[in-house]
Amino acid sequence: MRAFARVVEAGTFSRAADLLDMPKPTVTKLIQQLEAHLRTKLLNRSTRRVAVTPDGAAYYERALALLSDLDELDGSMARSQASPSGRLRVDVPSSLALYALIPALPDFFARYPEIRLDLGVTDRPVDLLAENVDCAIRGGDLIDPTLIARRIGEVRLMLCAAPGYLQRHGVPGHPRDLQQGHRVIGYFSARTGRRVAFDMERGEESYELDLPYDVAVNDSTAYLAAGLAGLGVTQSLEPIVRPLLAAGLLVRVLPEWNSAPIVLHIVYAPNRHLSSRLRVFVDWIAELFGSGGAYRHAAPSLLLPARPAG
Amino acid sequence: MRAFARVVEAGTFSRAADLLDMPKPTVTKLIQQLEAHLRTKLLNRSTRRVAVTPDGAAYYERALALLSDLDELDGSMARSQASPSGRLRVDVPSSLALYALIPALPDFFARYPEIRLDLGVTDRPVDLLAENVDCAIRGGDLIDPTLIARRIGEVRLMLCAAPGYLQRHGVPGHPRDLQQGHRVIGYFSARTGRRVAFDMERGEESYELDLPYDVAVNDSTAYLAAGLAGLGVTQSLEPIVRPLLAAGLLVRVLPEWNSAPIVLHIVYAPNRHLSSRLRVFVDWIAELFGSGGAYRHAAPSLLLPARPAG
DNA sequence: TAACATTATTCACATATGGAAATAATGACG
DNA sequence: CGTCATTATTTCCATATGTGAATAATGTTA
Numbered sequence: 001m002r003a004f005a006r007v008v009e010a011g012t013f014s015r016a017a018d019l020l021d022m023p024k025p026t027v028t029k030l031i032q033q034l035e036a037h038l039r040t041k042l043l044n045r046s047t048r049r050v051a052v053t054p055d056g057a058a059y060y061e062r063a064l065a066l067l068s069d070l071d072e073l074d075g076s077m078a079r080s081q082a083s084p085s086g087r088l089r090v091d092v093p094s095s096l097a098l099y100a101l102i103p104a105l106p107d108f109f110a111r112y113p114e115i116r117l118d119l120g121v122t123d124r125p126v127d128l129l130a131e132n133v134d135c136a137i138r139g140g141d142l143i144d145p146t147l148i149a150r151r152i153g154e155v156r157l158m159l160c161a162a163p164g165y166l167q168r169h170g171v172p173g174h175p176r177d178l179q180q181g182h183r184v185i186g187y188f189s190a191r192t193g194r195r196v197a198f199d200m201e202r203g204e205e206s207y208e209l210d211l212p213y214d215v216a217v218n219d220s221t222a223y224l225a226a227g228l229a230g231l232g233v234t235q236s237l238e239p240i241v242r243p244l245l246a247a248g249l250l251v252r253v254l255p256e257w258n259s260a261p262i263v264l265h266i267v268y269a270p271n272r273h274l275s276s277r278l279r280v281f282v283d284w285i286a287e288l289f290g291s292g293g294a295y296r297h298a299a300p301s302l303l304l305p306a307r308p309a310g
Numbered sequence: 311m312r313a314f315a316r317v318v319e320a321g322t323f324s325r326a327a328d329l330l331d332m333p334k335p336t337v338t339k340l341i342q343q344l345e346a347h348l349r350t351k352l353l354n355r356s357t358r359r360v361a362v363t364p365d366g367a368a369y370y371e372r373a374l375a376l377l378s379d380l381d382e383l384d385g386s387m388a389r390s391q392a393s394p395s396g397r398l399r400v401d402v403p404s405s406l407a408l409y410a411l412i413p414a415l416p417d418f419f420a421r422y423p424e425i426r427l428d429l430g431v432t433d434r435p436v437d438l439l440a441e442n443v444d445c446a447i448r449g450g451d452l453i454d455p456t457l458i459a460r461r462i463g464e465v466r467l468m469l470c471a472a473p474g475y476l477q478r479h480g481v482p483g484h485p486r487d488l489q490q491g492h493r494v495i496g497y498f499s500a501r502t503g504r505r506v507a508f509d510m511e512r513g514e515e516s517y518e519l520d521l522p523y524d525v526a527v528n529d530s531t532a533y534l535a536a537g538l539a540g541l542g543v544t545q546s547l548e549p550i551v552r553p554l555l556a557a558g559l560l561v562r563v564l565p566e567w568n569s570a571p572i573v574l575h576i577v578y579a580p581n582r583h584l585s586s587r588l589r590v591f592v593d594w595i596a597e598l599f600g601s602g603g604a605y606r607h608a609a610p611s612l613l614l615p616a617r618p619a620g
Numbered sequence: 621t622a623a624c625a626t627t628a629t630t631c632a633c634a635t636a637t638g639g640a641a642a643t644a645a646t647g648a649c650g
Numbered sequence: 651c652g653t654c655a656t657t658a659t660t661t662c663c664a665t666a667t668g669t670g671a672a673t674a675a676t677g678t679t680a
Contacts, residue, residue, distance in 0.1 A: 014657060023639050028659055033637095038387045041583045044439050047646045047657045051442055054397050055390065055585060062383045066376065073372045077348045080365070087364050129354050132361055273351045275365060324627055333669050338629055343667095357627045357676045 001063050003030040004042060008052055008060045013045070084277040085114030091128075091136035095220035096264075097121040099240045100294040101137070101285075108284055115277050123219050124190030128269055134278050135268040137285065142265060143191075149265040150282060153289040157259035158238040159200065160250040162230035172233070175200055175207045175257060183232035186216025187223055198235055200257040235259060239295040264289060311373050313340040314352060318362055318370045323355070394587040395424030401438075401446035405530035406574075407431040409550045410604040411447070411595075418594055425587050433529050434500030438579055444588050445578035447595065452575060453501075459575040460592060462599040467569035468548040469510065470560040472540040482543070485510055485517045485567060493542035496526025497533055508545055510567040517567075545569060549605040574599060 006016035007027065017024040035042055042056035052060065080086055092101055097119060105117070120126060125143060126133050142149050161169075172178055178198070188195040195216060198209045215231050217223050227234030228244070233253055244250045266285050268278060288294050316326035317337065327334040345352055352366035362370065390396055402411050407429060415427070430436060435453060436443050452459050471479075482488050488508070498505040505526060508519045525541050527533050537544030538554070543563055554560045576595050578588060598604050 012657070013659095024657080025640085025659070025661095026638060029638080032659095035583055038384070039391055039583050040387055040585060041581045044442075044579060044581075045658070046439065047644080047659085048648090049439060049646085050658090051439055053442075053585075054399075055387070058396075059383070059387060062379075062386075066379050066383065069372075069376050069379070073369070073376065074348070076372075077350055077365070077369060081349055086368075089364075129356065129359060129361055132354075132363075269354060271351045271354075273345055273349050275350060275363075322627070323629095334627080335629070335631095335670085336668060339668080342629095355628070357629085357674080358678090359676085360628090 001034065002067055003027050004034055004056075005060060005063055005067060007031065007043065007050065008056070012050055081276050083114065084112055084275075084280045086275070086277055087116045087118060088135075088277050088281055089118045089120065089131075089133045090281070091120035091122065091126050091133050093123045093137065093139060093220050094121045094222075095224060095237060095240055096137055096139070098221055100289070104288055104294065107288075108281075111284070112277070112280060115281070117281075122190065128267070134275075135266055135282060138265050138267050139262050142267070144267070146270070147267040148270050149267045150286060151263060151265050152286050153264045153292075153294070154261040155264065156238050156261055157199075157235040158241055159233060159235050159253040159255075159257060160227060160241055160245065161233045161253050162228055163248070163251055165230040165232065166251055166253075168230075172253060175209060175254060178211050178233060179209065182212070184211040184213050185223055185226045185232040185234045186211075186213035187220075187235075188216050188218050190218040199259050200235070200254070201260060202257050206260075237262075242295070311344065312377055313337050314344055314366075315370060315373055315377060317341065317353065317360065318366070322360055391586050393424065394422055394585075394590045396585070396587055397426045397428060398445075398587050398591055399428045399430065399441075399443045400591070401430035401432065401436050401443050403433045403447065403449060403530050404431045404532075405534060405547060405550055406447055406449070406604075408531050409547075410599070414598055414604065417598075418591075421594070422587070422590060425591070427591075432500065438577070444585075445576055445592060448575050448577050449572050452577070454577070456580070457577040458580050459577045460596060461573060461575050462596045463574045463602075463604070464571040465574065466548050466571055467509075467545040468551055469543060469545055469563040469565075469567060470537060470551050470555065471543045471563050472538055473558065473561055475540040475542065476561055476563070478540075482563060485519060485564060488521050488543060489519065492522070494521040494523045495533055495536045495542040495544045496521075496523035497530075497545075498526050498528050500528040509569050510545070510564070511570055512567050516570075547572075552605070 003016060003020060003022070003026075006019050007013055010016040010019055013027050013031075014024055017027045020027070031043060038055075038059070040055045040059075041053050042059060044051045044053055098121075101119070108117075109115070120131075120133065120136075125138060126136060128134075128136065128144075128147065137152070138149070139155070169182055172182060175198075178184060184198060186195055195210070198207070198211050200207055200209075213232060215226050217226060220237070223234060224236055224240070224244075226232070227236065228249055234241075234250075238258075241250055245252060266282055268274075268282065313326060313330060313332070313336075316329050317323055320326040320329055323337050323341075324334055327337045330337070341353060348365075348369070350365045350369075351363050352369060354361045354363055408431075411429070418427075419425070430441075430443065430446075435448060436446060438444075438446065438454075438457065447462070448459070449465070479492055482492060485508075488494060494508060496505055505520070508517070508521050510517055510519075521543075523542055525536050527536060530547070533544060534546055534550070534554075536542070537546065538559055544551075544560075548568075551560055555562060576592055578584075578592065
């Protein structure tokens with residue numbers, strides 16, 4: 001069809017071939033094929049002259065519009081690739097969303113104003129394919145080996161409790177003290193429903209304890225809130241509780257005991273044709289967490305002021 | 311593009327392949343090629359699930375419109391072929407147009423109401439390619455061997471004169487009588503400018519005479535008019551002067567002398583894909599002239615009443 | 621968790637299409 | 651009218667694409 005349009009415009013097969021950077025026999029063949037397909041003669045031609053038939057003229061008008069639409073569609077796909085734009089579906093654990101990612105987003109949008117982010121905020125690891133998620137930030141063990149996982153940093157969990165809780169229960173001196181007379185905030189996997197043990201280490205010594213609790217949650221922000229409410233000892237992400245400690249809303253417990261490092265990744269499906277917006281987002285996230293800038297914007301006011309249970 | 315649309319609609323590659331009556335690997339390949347062309351992943355798929363990417367969804371919407379337009383265009387070309395319609399450019403010698411073809415056209419349009427005829431009425435044989443003429447009716451020798459010539463009939467030229475002319479000049483008894491004391495209406499070729507001799511035969515005897523004239527024309531209808539005006543002896547198409555003879559507007563001269571038969575053809579360019587309207591028109595013309603019906607509708611009132619020169 | 625059915629993809633060969641060189645056709649020019 | 655330059659088409663070989671069979675992958679089921 002495009003060859004036909006060029007012949008009509010150029011007036012000769014040879015010139016059309018030149019315009020299309022195509023051999024002349026190919027133009028001949030394409031026109032013949034099109035005429036065979038339509039079962040209509042589109043061009044009356046001799047070696048010296050080419051005349052468009054009435055059928056050919058009618059077809060040309062409409063073909064031109066079609067080709068224009070096709071070029072426009074190709075062009076818009078190319079533009080969308082060259083200049084990152086469009087919607088991106090991202091999944092983030094909730095406390096990382098609230099304390100690290102969201103406060104940094106103004107920087108992202110200043111850089112990529114044409115991108116729209118749909119943030120899934122949940123501790124439950126989603127199925128990227130099933131839920132059409134472009135990428136997800138994950139902490140801890142990776143469960144889906146089919147995804148590409150790019151490492152963006154690591155954090156540790158730190159033991160803390162609200163001041164009011166410690167006044168009522170006392171300050172523990174050793175991890176095993178938590179097994180009697182104390183409560184922890186429990187955390188269970190949103191995926192499996194199984195509770196996560198408290199894992200802590202000091203030098204060569206380490207414990208993995210299933211501790212008594214009054215409340216267990218499967219959302220990292222709710223977890224933090226429960227700790228601030230004085231419901232028990234928490235083991236929360238260190239960069240996130242840091243400002244709360246500084247504000248006196250939480251007190252560090254067993255300071256020499258930390259969890260093993262938790263590696264953070266951003267994961268996405270393998271794809272020969274990674275969209276440019278996904279690529280730039282992944283790069284931006286890597287830079288954000290890698291540079292340690294992820295928690296710089298943390299805003300304590302995002303959570304309600306802690307109110308002791310008693 | 312069409313394979314992609316079918317996959318989106320069918321939800322699986324296999325079903326799309328069935329819908330398209332195409333092998334499954336071909337669908338795979340086509341989708342891969344399209345993704346490579348656009349440099350974008352359009353479908354996230356596993357063996358069990360196919361999900362459309364946001365890019366894929368956007369592309370699908372627009373591709374659907376394009377495919378619809380293309381199908382519409384293909385369909386309209388097919389319909390135009392299946393049901394004869396559209397414009398046809400036809401060239402006809404003037405007297406055949408006025409006396410034979412035009413009066414019969416109501417029959418043609420009753421049969422093919424969707425066809426529009428552009429009639430070129432001229433005795434000059436046009437270049438079909440140069441002037442985008444679909445077909446032409448020709449009498450006498452064919453000059454362009456590249457055209458397809460379908461024979462539609464034959465006519466003879468008959469010698470006639472107006473009654474007033476014969477009163478003034480007398481009635482010739484032999485062809486050679488025309489060389490002295492008589493005048494003929496001359497006819498010259500609109501193509502070459504050369505005059506046509508009077509050609510007549512009786513049994514084994516024949517003459518080709520260059521006769522004296524006061525007026526020569528290159529249009530067969532003007533020729534007839536000049537004869538009716540009493541300007542000379544004419545040699546006109548027999549079927550056309552017949553009603554004029556019956557009306558007494560012309561008198562036959564040298565009745566036993568007629569021209570050699572003149573064969574009528576309809577000519578058109580060779581074409582593997584003859585448009586249906588041209589095909590039906592050619593067939594209709596062949597039937598019209600072949601059945602002798604061409605002159606049945608002749609209307610003498612098309613010409614002004616003869617007015618003798620004196 | 622293993623077995624199995626279903627479905628997308630890959631591989632190797634068959635078929636269709638593309639392209640260089642040669643040929644045929646057609647106007648222009650002297 | 652013959653010669654010649656230009657241009658569309660054909661021919662034959664090279665390359666690309668299509669397709670059947672085999673393989674790999676993925677969910678479902680017991």
